[in-house]
Amino acid sequence: MKINHLNSANINPYKRSIEKQADAAAQPAKKHDQVQISNKAKELQEQNGIVQSRQEKVAAIKQQVESGTYKIDPKAIAQSLINHYQK
Numbered sequence: 001m002k003i004n005h006l007n008s009a010n011i012n013p014y015k016r017s018i019e020k021q022a023d024a025a026a027q028p029a030k031k032h033d034q035v036q037i038s039n040k041a042k043e044l045q046e047q048n049g050i051v052q053s054r055q056e057k058v059a060a061i062k063q064q065v066e067s068g069t070y071k072i073d074p075k076a077i078a079q080s081l082i083n084h085y086q087k
Contacts, residue, residue, distance in 0.1 A: 045051060064070035 061070060
């Protein structure tokens with residue numbers, strides 16, 4: 001007596017995986033979130049003097065680092081960390 005396995009003839013175990021990959025490639029890419037800042041908001045931000053003062057401060061620190069004169073105060077950093085986490 002011969003017993004044939006049901007549904008096992010001509011089945012490739014990797015076929016489903018390949019089909020899923022092909023389906024995923026055929027589907028359009030998922031949309032990503034976007035943030036758009038209006039021109040008015042940009043103008044308001046530029047009017048605030050913070051941007052310019054930050055750029056000046058960064059330029060000054062960059063110059064000190066490049067010349068080797070930038071000094072770090074570890075006590076001030078530690079105190080700032082303590083103050084921040086005590087809030």
